[in-house]
Amino acid sequence: MGKIIASVSCTLDGVYTGPEGDENNMVSWAMPGIIDSTTDNLVMFQNADAILMGRVNYEGLASYWPFQEGEFAEAMNNTPKYVATRNRELTEVQWGDFGDTISLLAGDLNERVATLKSDIEGSIIVPGSAGLVQSLLNAGFVDEINMIIHPVVLGSGKGYLDSIAARKDLKLIGTQLYETSGSIRLRYEMVK
Secondary structure (H helix, E strand, O other), X not given: OOEEEEEEEEEOOOEOOXXXXXXXXXXXXXXXXXXXXHHHHHHHHHOOOEEEEEHHHHHHXXXXXXXXXXXXXXXXXXXXXXXXXXXXXXXXOOEOEOHHHEEEEXXXXXXXXXXXXXXXXXXXXXXXXXXXXXXXXXXXXXXEEEEEEEOOOOOOOOEOOOOOOOOOOEEEEEEEEEOOOOEEEEEEEEOO
16 A cells, blocks of 8 residues: 655745745745755655656646756656646646656546555655645545745745645654754654
């Protein structure tokens, strides 16, 4: 049975985007922590058995990673990827020259994710994709949250866990302080 790990960089106030009006700009607050945590993030993606993402994240990642080189690009490009979306207009997904590594999850999300978890033995990383993560959390599919908290409060922007339907209890299973940036990685297991 696969293990779904939601992975995100966010501010202390839970924002995972840029501030309101500049939501696509995380560079101003996230880059120091992202640079600081690159090695650990690389290992996470190298060890992943699959990557699951929402449409918006897919569009951003697919326009970048297939055209890069190096260890991180190899991990992103060669790992099987799945795109979940409510957008019925999206009927095909592509990943540059790595088209055989990506699939669209069409149909009922809960059925498709349950099948994915039963078909994959190891870790399924969900990078960013807040809307998808919220749906997965509400349906009880998330097994772990891997969150890097950056030492900044934005006060506006999109919250990572804005639409959670009910209480979710978690157990801390790991921490990693990145001293240069002051960011901290928190790993929580869902208590089921």
